[in-house]
Amino acid sequence: MITNIFIHPSTFFILGALLLPLLKKIKLDKIFLIAIPIIAMIQINFLPASFGVCEYLGFKLTFGKVDKLTYVFLHVFTLMSLIGCLYSMHVKDTGHHVAGLLYVGASLGVTLAGDYVTIFIFWELMAFASTFLIWYRRKKQSIEAGFRYLLVHMVGGLILLAGIFLRYKNIHDLSFTRIDVHAAGLAEYLIMIGFMLNAAVPPIHAWLPDAYPEATVAGAVFMCAFTTKTAVYVLARAFPGFEVLAILGAIMTIYGVAYAVIENDARRILAYHIVSQVGYMVCGVGIGTEMAINGACAHAYAHIIYKALLFMGAGSVLEMTGRSKLNELGGLYKYMPYALIFTVIGGISISGFPLTSGFVSKSMIVAAAGEHHRVGLMIMLLIASVGTFLSVGIKMPYFIWFGNKESDIQPKDPPWNMNVAMFIAAFICFFLGVYPDYLYKMLPYAVNYHPYTSYHLSESMQILAFTGFGFYLMVNKLKPDPKINLDVDWFYRKGTIAFMWLAKKPIAIVNDWVNEVYKTVGLKLTMSLAHAFSWFDKEGIDWTIDGAAENVVCGGGYLRNIQTGKIQHYIGGAVVLLFIVLAVIIF
């Protein structure tokens, strides 16, 4: 009975990750890399509503709790893992694949978790596994960025854990359910901060644009999909209708695009743009109406695919040229035309062109804000969509593939597996745009929204086309500079320098002084004590030990005589021993 299969979908990924090094020995690793996501994609359709409930240390753990909200995220995560595995298939580091699979497995674990302890375990595994996707780039900047990424996530994890402990102390219940706005106290807000860190809500977002551009080409494709979107999922599950999320989400959308407009590194532009896009989802969760939650889920689904497509496009340029900074690129349209087409498809989808997935998903959140009479939020979201098209839709492809200059390098289009992965993602972008019901049917609430009205078409086309016109007017002002821009990571990146100075200068001086004191006073004291102990050791302890050692040597001599080296003697001895044991037991 296929309906009875309720293996946790993470099991495939985690077992696969553990077995992958062995499978590589028999050259089956690539087949499994593709087979695992496909099996998971099929299997999530047959999950029961609840499974894997167990007691551990007095806590009731629920590894699997499935409803419509879970399903839509499971669906896109497994689909994305297939695209990601396909895209990274040519990577030779088995460790990279292991980290990728573990990362996906952990994010599925979070999505399915029914209690906070399970969430926390998978939450940490996610941070740990994804760090390796940064480190496998093997550059100095990547190693450093990886450490910063890991440390920031550990802090976030600890805040989450503190919240979980407090909540358990207050209500003695760890089940992961919707939290009422009026019942939320310190514990709940700590949990929310832990989640918001992974969703990259400013001012705790700087880890994302710091780390993602330093990850490996394929690693960034995985990372852009899972960490932030599991955070959106847990926020949507626990904190719908929290006003603070609506406001921070709307601010995020503009904050992210503002940096995307000025950044130089293609993958950093995309990373900042994740902040902006996740802002739409966080805002949707914060508005909290059925339509807004639907919009957040739909947007998460669409966003994972087109953002991955954009990262794949920019990544393929990095893979083939070794460059990702816009000022070093330009004129590639002659050499990498397919990567251009795919990236532009990602760009127009993210901007919400009609017939693409962004058009049917983003607008749902904007409309939900409008229907909830939140005009301020709605305008902010629309401002962000102008910036989206400006930065990711036009600026990035323009300066990589055109930029009004000839390319000084002649790269080829990327390997076939990368192209296939990009093709699949591009296809899904159009498929969802043309046939939105496929997505709408998966959403947690019934959808009563029609994206293709003449007014919505007119509104979108005006905003997008005239943003393009603005770009045309100002293209010279947007010329990329080989610079970086400060963000709030300044506080901990420069802060550590201050800390190191503190460690080197004042603390080192105190340390030296203590050393001097020790040399003059302590050392003499210690030496005389040592002499005293040495005398005691010689006269007292050695006498005892030596005596014991002599006895052992004597005993060893006797034992040597017994060991004849003949097997029959040993068997005889064993039998005698057996009889003695039997005798002891019987009598």
Place this chain on the structure above:
Amino acid sequence: MAKLLSFLYDKSNIVKWFFFALLIFIIVFDYFAERHAAHFFGDNIIGFWTIFGVFICLAMIIICKGLSHVWLMKGEDYYDN
């Protein structure tokens, strides 16, 4: 594919005029778009989102680039020193 792109690139003047024609078409289209359930005053003004698009786009470029130049922009080795 590369040839097609090169062709379009060489004929960028035609592409430009096509783009301007599209802009005009879009404004005309807005005149005919059905308006119901307006969320705020801008929804009733024909061409409101045209002005919005151009204005926000220019403002964003000027403000962001300006902030970057006067404050945020640092050399690439800023954190290494």
